[in-house]
Each structure stands twice: as C-alpha cells, then as structure tokens.
Amino acid sequence: MGHSICGRHGARTCDRCDQCPKCHGFRMTIKRCPVGWCGEYHLCPTCAKIPLEHDSCRRYSAQHAEWDLQRKAYYARAIPVRCSALGVGNGKVHVLFAFSDGPDRLMVGYYMDQATYDAYPLVEPHTPDDYRKVGLITQAPSDYVWAKA
Numbered sequence: 001m002g003h004s005i006c007g008r009h010g011a012r013t014c015d016r017c018d019q020c021p022k023c024h025g026f027r028m029t030i031k032r033c034p035v036g037w038c039g040e041y042h043l044c045p046t047c048a049k050i051p052l053e054h055d056s057c058r059r060y061s062a063q064h065a066e067w068d069l070q071r072k073a074y075y076a077r078a079i080p081v082r083c084s085a086l087g088v089g090n091g092k093v094h095v096l097f098a099f100s101d102g103p104d105r106l107m108v109g110y111y112m113d114q115a116t117y118d119a120y121p122l123v124e125p126h127t128p129d130d131y132r133k134v135g136l137i138t139q140a141p142s143d144y145v146w147a148k149a
Helices: 055-076 128-132
Strands: 029-031 041-043 081-089 092-098 107-113 137-139
Touching: 055 081, 107 128, 128 137
Parallel strands: none
Antiparallel strands: 029 041, 081 092, 092 107, 107 137
C-alpha cells in the first residue's frame, strides 16, 4: 500500500482504494501497525473494516529484535560490530566496527574488497572475524580521516 493525492482537491486518498475523502464525503480512519513496524494507514470507512495484514511486520520486527540482542551480546564481549562504511576507490571499502552504541563509541577500521564487504546483508550485525572468513581484511590506520579519502 501507498498513498496518492487527489488531483482535484490535493487531499490524501485512501491508502487501499485511492478514494478521495473530499470527492466522496468521508473522514479518513488512521490505523497503526500493531507492532510499530510499518507506517500509519489512512483508510476510507469501507477499507477500515478490512483487517490489515501484519504477519510480515511481526516477522521483521522479531528478526530485528534478535539482531539487536546479538549486537548487544557482541558489545558485552568487547567484539566490534560493523556500523559504517565508505568506498575509497579501486574496489576497496573502509569499514568501521564499533565496540558499543552511542556517540562516543570506540571504533576500529578495516579495508576490504567490495565483494568481501557485500558478502553480508547490511541489516545483520557482523564482526571483522565474519569478514575474514570470506576475504582479506587489513586494519586501517587509527588516524584515518574519511574526509581525506
């Protein structure tokens, strides 16, 4: 589902059937995801009676909660977790791994090939040891500044 705007009134239309509330004389009902995963749905009275499917929201929310627990477990054992990356040219990526969450966190950087970096989905927590299993990684200098790259 997505939303559209009525060409005649400029009003947001029903996310399910695209009817305009001004053209058809109704008020939108706002429904929220029961697990807080997806956004709000703006629905006409007819569509508001149809239950929304949120099974995928439950699955994704549970999966991300599991990844958060895994990330926190790594932090508790002082194992750095991938948090950011920047392509530096010649097929190389500089990847930062953090030892905790927060603005003042300690980090370590590694260089690796783009293919090595792409071996794991970005949403999953991964460590330097994970990347060593798929390719060569080398530690970046501790004074590395991304602005120089």
